[in-house]
Amino acid sequence: MIExxxxxxxxxxxxxxxxxxxxxxxxxxxxxxxxxxxGKTVLMKTLVGLHSPDTGEVLFGGRIFNKMTIEQQIDVRKxxxxxxxxxxxxxxxxxxENVMFPIRMFQKSSRGKMLDKVxxxxxxxxxKGVNKMMPSELSGGxxxxxxxxxxxxxxxxxxxxxxxxSGLDPQTSILIDDLISDxxxxxxxxxxxxxxxxxxxxxxxxxxxxxHQGQLWWQGDKKNVLNTDNKELNDFIFCTALTKxxxxxxxxx
Amino acid sequence: MRMLKNFFMEFGxxxxxxxxxxxxxxxxxxxxxxxxxxxxxxxxDSIPIVxxxxxxxxxxxxxxxxxxxxxxxxxxxxxxFASRKALILEFSPTVISLILAxxxxxxxxxxxxxxxxxxxxxxxxxxGVNTASYLILPKIFxxxxxxxxxxxxxxxxGLIGGGFGGMANGLSAFxxxxxxxxxxTTYDVVYAMxxxxxxxxxxxxxxxxxxxTMKGGSVEVGIQSTKAVVQSSVVIMIINLLMTNLFF
Ligand SMILES: Nc1ncnc2c1ncn2[C@@H]1O[C@H](COP(=O)(O)OP(=O)(O)OP(=O)(O)O)[C@@H](O)[C@H]1O
Ligand SMILES: [Mg+2]
Numbered sequence: 001m002i003e004x005x006x007x008x009x010x011x012x013x014x015x016x017x018x019x020x021x022x023x024x025x026x027x028x029x030x031x032x033x034x035x036x037x038x039g040k041t042v043l044m045k046t047l048v049g050l051h052s053p054d055t056g057e058v059l060f061g062g063r064i065f066n067k068m069t070i071e072q073q074i075d076v077r078k079x080x081x082x083x084x085x086x087x088x089x090x091x092x093x094x095x096x097e098n099v100m101f102p103i104r105m106f107q108k109s110s111r112g113k114m115l116d117k118v119x120x121x122x123x124x125x126x127x128k129g130v131n132k133m134m135p136s137e138l139s140g141g142x143x144x145x146x147x148x149x150x151x152x153x154x155x156x157x158x159x160x161x162x163x164x165x166s167g168l169d170p171q172t173s174i175l176i177d178d179l180i181s182d183x184x185x186x187x188x189x190x191x192x193x194x195x196x197x198x199x200x201x202x203x204x205x206x207x208x209x210x211x212h213q214g215q216l217w218w219q220g221d222k223k224n225v226l227n228t229d230n231k232e233l234n235d236f237i238f239c240t241a242l243t244k245x246x247x248x249x250x251x252x253x
Numbered sequence: 254m255r256m257l258k259n260f261f262m263e264f265g266x267x268x269x270x271x272x273x274x275x276x277x278x279x280x281x282x283x284x285x286x287x288x289x290x291x292x293x294x295x296x297x298d299s300i301p302i303v304x305x306x307x308x309x310x311x312x313x314x315x316x317x318x319x320x321x322x323x324x325x326x327x328x329x330x331x332x333x334f335a336s337r338k339a340l341i342l343e344f345s346p347t348v349i350s351l352i353l354a355x356x357x358x359x360x361x362x363x364x365x366x367x368x369x370x371x372x373x374x375x376x377x378x379x380x381g382v383n384t385a386s387y388l389i390l391p392k393i394f395x396x397x398x399x400x401x402x403x404x405x406x407x408x409x410x411g412l413i414g415g416g417f418g419g420m421a422n423g424l425s426a427f428x429x430x431x432x433x434x435x436x437x438t439t440y441d442v443v444y445a446m447x448x449x450x451x452x453x454x455x456x457x458x459x460x461x462x463x464x465x466t467m468k469g470g471s472v473e474v475g476i477q478s479t480k481a482v483v484q485s486s487v488v489i490m491i492i493n494l495l496m497t498n499l500f501f
Contacts, residue, residue: 048379070273070383077381088372102380105280154380 001026002047002158002190007056009046016042017053018214027188029181029204031195034211035236040194041085043211044162047192048082049073060158078106081156085163085194087147089135095122095146096131102154121149124179126172141168148176152183159184159191165200173197177204198237201225210236267462273385274393274461287391295357295392296399303403304410306352310344311336311411312418315429319422332424333432336415338441345407346445347493350452353400354485358460361392362481365464366474374465389461396453404449408442444500451496452489459485 002024009017016039024030032040045051047058049065058065060076068076081102089098099118103109122128125145135143148164161180165173177197181204184191195201201208202222210218210233218230228234238247278284318332365388368374377384412433419429463481467473 045375050375050378074381074383077379080379080381082376082379084372084376086372088376090368090373090376091371101377105283105380105382160379 001059001061002192003057003059004043004047005057005059007043007046007053007058009042009051009053016214017046020056020214020216022209022216022219024190024192025207026190027185028191028206029184030190030192030207030209031201031205032192032209032211033194033196033201033236034217036196038211039214040211041162044082044160044192044194048077048080048160078154079157080160081151081154081158082160083144083147083151083162083164085166087135087143089143089146089150091135094132094134095127095138098135098146099150099153102150106154117153118149121153122146124152125149126175141172144168145172145176148179155187157187157189159189161191161193163194163196165195165197170199173199174203180204198243201237212236266466267458270385270389270462270465271458273383274389274458276383276386278386278390279383284387284391287387288394291391291395292399295360295395296403299353299356299403300406302352302356303349303407306349307345307407307410308414308417310348311340311414311416314339314344314411315415315418315424316422319419319424329425329428330432330435332419333415333429334435335432336419337412337433337437340411340415341408341441341445343497345404345411346448346452347489349404349407350400350449350456350489351486353403353452354456354489355482357396358456358463358481358485359478361457361460362464362467362478363474365389365461366467366477367471369465369467370470370474385465389457389465392461393454393457396457397450400453401446401449404445405442408445448493448496451492455488455492456485459488 004020004022004024007017007020008015020043032043034040042051046053049058052066057067063076065073065076090101093101096115096118099121100114103114103117107114118131122130125148127142127145127149130138130142130146135146138146144164144167148161151159151161159180164180165176168176177200180191180193183189193200193204202225205222205225208218208220208222208225209216210230212218212232218228218233220228225233226237238244315332315336318335322331322335365374368388374384374388377387416426416429420426460481463477463484467477
């Protein structure tokens with residue numbers, strides 16, 4: 001389990017995260033939703049220790065992550081997988097080497113076994129025949145999928161995905177959602193996903209956190225996210241013409 | 254006053270980064286492979302420029318010696334002897350180090366800098382990689398091991414260039430070689446190697462620091478790479494002066 005206690009973070013005097021307390025359950029898909037600029041990425045980077053919080057604690061399995069020594073942090077991080085919003089693929093390595101990187105770095109196994117694992121991961125994100133290509137030769141969505149394959153390659157205990165399906169078509173998007181959800185339940189890991197994809201929210205949102213202007217505004221799951229009376233959350237969800245119409249119809253019934 | 258404070262802050266950050274970088278690599282096998290790769294791009298790929306520069310410097314030094322030491326009281330071996338001293342002690346280690354600072358420091362800083370701003374370093378960090386050691390240490394070792402070889406090559410090529418320069422200006426090959434071989438001491442070469450090692454450390458660590466700690470966008474990559482070249486060149490000159498004073 002991952003827990004945030006009284007987390008605040010500001011940049012150059014501008015407060016981005018305001019006193020946030022959240023528990024992220026194990027074996028579940030935890031979704032963080034919110035408008036662009038609401039602080040989702042900052043929150044995720046604070047979770048993995050790329051930003052250190054001004055106040056508060058980040059707890060991994062009850063241990064205070066942000067007060068650990070570098071060696072202790074490294075040990076926790078070997079069990080993390082993360083998909084960055086922009087992919088962050090290693091541009092000097094081909095796709096195969098990218099996905100193999102976390103395995104090769106820390107696990108002692110034969111090249112054949114590692115290759116099998118790489119191909120399995122690439123297969124799961126529906127990518128075939130790209131092993132020897134360079135990241136710059138792939139489309140944006142393909143790069144995103146390679147990033148997901150890399151994040152799950154070393155069987156992480158904690159999976160962080162910063163908008164894993166932004167930039168993907170609806171079908172691939174659903175594929176990725178299902179993949180992340182399957183892995184989470186299969187391996188019983190703690191998964192945290194930043195998203196503003198409403199389909200993901202209603203499909204895989206087992207614990208949904210709505211961030212509004214850097215504050216924890218609402219928390220719930222996919223069953224009650226569509227009929228809450230929280231005004232800001234409603235505005236956020238039912239902002240498109242399509243969703244508005246559906247809601248009006250539902251309200252009439 | 255503020256400049257002084259900034260300097261010490263940066264110097265402290267530099268030392269802390271080096272402390273991280275000099276930790277034992279997490280995966281020896283990958284470290285070795287990366288080091289060989291770095292030797293290739295930082296060392297082997299510098300051979301052509303080192304040869305070109307050395308041959309011309311060697312020729313220029315010998316020609317200057319001939320032009321400026323024309324009094325008949327000077328023995329005939331003086332030109333070879335003085336050129337050898339100048340090449341081994343100062344020209345090769347210092348001038349070639351400056352050339353390498355221009356080539357390698359900008360390369361190291363811009364490579365690390367673009368990895369930093371495209372979040373590649375962050376991505377490694379989250380996987381549990383000690384990025385300072387993984388990215389920087391192979392570069393430092395590659396420079397430390399390969400630059401001395403480049404300097405030996407440079408001395409050699411420089412002396413050959415000097416031979417051509419001398420013969421074109423009427424110096425006999427016999428007297429030139431006699432001068433080169435006269436009272437040859439290994440101490441001079443050892444000194445040149447120590448100096449080169451120090452220069453290799455200066456170039457690789459300063460450039461790594463500039464690249465690794467980069468913030469911002471692509472403009473910053475250019476700014477920091479230039480800073481890496483300028484700062485490592487200045488530090489090389491200062492340290493070399495101190496070493497010349499110390500060793501002789
Ligand atoms: N390194 C930084 N320095 C200064 N300000 C930052 C930094 N990173 C983020 N911010 C600010 O924090 C706020 C939240 O940014 P964040 O990237 O977390 O948004 P987000 O919720 O992920 O948005 P999006 O959905 O567009 O990705 C923004 O106003 C941004 O300007
Ligand atoms: Mg974001």
